[in-house]
Amino acid sequence: MIFLGSQVGASGTELTGALACAAAALRLSREEQPPARVWWVAGVVMGVTALSRPMAPLWIVLAAALGVGRLSPRTAWHRLRGGGRPAAAAVAIVMLGLAGSVLWTQALSLRTPVLWGRLGHGLVIATETAAESARQTIGVFGWQSVPLPTALYGLWTLLAGGLFLAAFVVGRWRDRALLAGGLLVVVVLYELLAAAVFIQNGFGMQGRYILPALVMLPLLSVEVLADRLPARLSARAAVAAAGVIAVSGAGQFAAWLTNSHRYAVGPDGPLWFFLRHPAWSPPGGWAPWTALACVPMIAAFAAARAAHRDAVAATAPAVGPGSSPDPDSFQRDYISLRTWHMRPTRR
Structure with missing residues (x-):
């Protein structure tokens, strides 16, 4: 997705829009009634995504199906009716985007x-x-x-x-x-x-x-x-999540390095292409761009370390008067698996 988003073309917009549509649909499917701004953002995201490529309406339908599947059709209908004017406006924006996509495709005979x-x-x-x-x-x-x-x-x-x-x-x-x-x-x-x-x-x-x-x-x-996720597994999951975050950051950097290596010295050239004399270099040379590519990886490592620290803190026994260390007493709220609008875990 990152590579396609860097190219001049519609694939990056289509992919980013599809991911945003799924995120919006899943946010709307949570138990609490979403505020008005969520409806507006969801409507704009889906309406714009519909205009990205001829197949984009299909991804909007799939994203909406995820949201309805998480709730049930009846509950989804009540959620939509309960959203009031913001929900109606969001639906109208999506319908306009879908209509624009279909009309544009038909006008250009892109069948x-x-x-x-x-x-x-x-x-x-x-x-x-x-x-x-x-x-x-x-x-x-x-x-x-x-x-x-x-x-x-x-x-x-x-x-x-x-x-x-x-x-x-x-x-x-x-x-x-x-x-x-x-x-x-x-x-x-x-x-x-x-x-x-x-x-x-x-x-x-x-x-x-x-x-x-x-x-x-x-x-x-x-x-x-x-x-x-059961509360008793939350701390272990946070440790695993720290590993996933760290590995993902390193994997993204390795992918960037692989692509850059191909254009700098060819597939059989030296690995440390930016330290020698590459056949091709971007403006300013490879050093500043390599340093810039390291920033997301470092940020990922910092996020992984924070997740691991939170997991260790959640499993540590309480210290103080009247405290009773119980390894099963911690709650999932101690580990921020979600940054806001958290729902209680159903057993």
């Missing part, structure tokens, strides 16, 4: 023909290329010519899969059905988009085409964990 007779052949090819498309959803840069180190693909799969499985274990039956259904939707959408649209028309299926739906799953997983 891709589907050759139904070749659908079966396309499904076979889509299945054969699924592994490469999965790698691209993690990161293959350039013109699909700059892969990451193999270890990073395994590590990213482990992190995302671990979040998904943890949420599936602690979630309610509704959460599990939503997680499983979301994963199934991603797989089916990949097959259909690849077989019926991209492969048939000569574009070739790429991971970025399905990534807007895929990025919603980790966000849903974290929402379920923040809501359903």
Whole structure:
């Protein structure tokens, strides 16, 4: 997502919008009635996202389905009615964005023909290329010519899969059905988009085409964990979260380093390209840009250290008159899994 957002094109806007739409829908699905500003932000985010690419309305529908799935259709309807004018305005903004997207697509005749007779052949090819498309959803840069180190693909799969499985274990039956259904939707959408649209028309299926739906799953997983994680596991989860944060920061820097290395000295050039004489350098040379790329990694390490410190503080026995150290007495509120509008854990 970071790489695509740095390019001149609509993919970065589409991806960022899809993630923001899922975040807005999940925020609206929490137990408390959201304030007016949340409705306004959700409406603007979804309305703007609808205009990013021809397939963007599909991601808005998927994001809305996540929110409705977390609540139930009846509760979602009451939540919408209870939102009053801000909720009505948000719906109107989304409808305007969707209408604008459809009208623009029709006006430019951006309809891709589907050759139904070749659908079966396309499904076979889509299945054969699924592994490469999965790698691209993690990161293959350039013109699909700059892969990451193999270890990073395994590590990213482990992190995302671990979040998904943890949420599936602690979630309610509704959460599990939503997680499983979301994963199934991603797989089916990949097959259909690849077989019926991209492969048939000569574009070739790429991971970025399905990534807007895929990025919603980790966000849903974290929402379920923040809501359903038992209090007795909160401190351990915070320690694990510290590791996830630190590894993610290091992985992002490694990805930037891999892409930069390719254009500085080529795939077979020396690793420390910015210390020698690279064949290509950005304005100002590699040193300031490398230092700038280290800033997010350092911030991630600082966040990981803070999470670990909070976990240690939560498990430490109370000291003082009348205190009774009980390892199971701490509450999840001691660890800020969510920064505001926290809900009590349901056992």
